[in-house]
Amino acid sequence: xxxxxxxxxxxxxxxxxxxxxxxxxxxxxxxxxxxxxxxxxxxxxxxxxxxxxxxxxxxxxxxxxxxxxxxxxxxxxxxxxxxxxxxxxxxxxxxxxxxxxxxxxxxxxxxxxxxxxxxxxxxxxxxxxxxxxxxxxxxxxxxxxxxxxxxxxxxxxxxxxxxxxxx
Numbered sequence: 001x002x003x004x005x006x007x008x009x010x011x012x013x014x015x016x017x018x019x020x021x022x023x024x025x026x027x028x029x030x031x032x033x034x035x036x037x038x039x040x041x042x043x044x045x046x047x048x049x050x051x052x053x054x055x056x057x058x059x060x061x062x063x064x065x066x067x068x069x070x071x072x073x074x075x076x077x078x079x080x081x082x083x084x085x086x087x088x089x090x091x092x093x094x095x096x097x098x099x100x101x102x103x104x105x106x107x108x109x110x111x112x113x114x115x116x117x118x119x120x121x122x123x124x125x126x127x128x129x130x131x132x133x134x135x136x137x138x139x140x141x142x143x144x145x146x147x148x149x150x151x152x153x154x155x156x157x158x159x160x161x162x163x164x165x166x167x
Contacts (some may be wrong), residue, residue: 025148032126039122043114044088048073052081052117053107056073061094061104090114 008029033047040050055070062070068078082105085091090111096102107115122126130138 035122035125041116043118048081049085051116053111056107057115061102061106063102067105
């Protein structure tokens with residue numbers, strides 16, 4: 001079978017190929033997000049709470065305004081998410097030793113444990129699915145998704161923290 005670049009196809013054929021690819025990407029994203037949300041819900045967390053905990057797990061103590069920027073959520077919404085996580089004992093507010101007016105947010109030990117349990121739960125489920133692909137297929141999928149993300153980021157501009165192709 002000879003494959004031709006999308007740029008040389010007829011407009012309608014190219015649209016069909018592109019729309020199938022786009023639908024496959026969006027469908028896959030929904031499936032992954034559902035798996036993450038289901039795993040988080042088992043531990044009484046929302047996807048937004050789990051995402052915030054993921055930022056803290058990767059970066060350590062983070063100022064509220066940086067959380068708001070990284071998660072693309074308004075400051076009042078981040079405050080609410082942090083308040084609910086703090087009430088569960090999963091995060092704590094820590095005063096900046098150099099500027100007592102500033103507060104950073106960090107995971108508690110209980111929060112680290114809960115985050116890892118949820119992350120492991122959905123990761124194992126996704127790994128089982130990925131294991132149905134050969135190592136070569138996994139490598140091709142990974143390369144293509146990184147390439148697509150990089151091209152979109154270059155075309156659309158900075159996607160913000162945590163939005164790059166290797167995030």
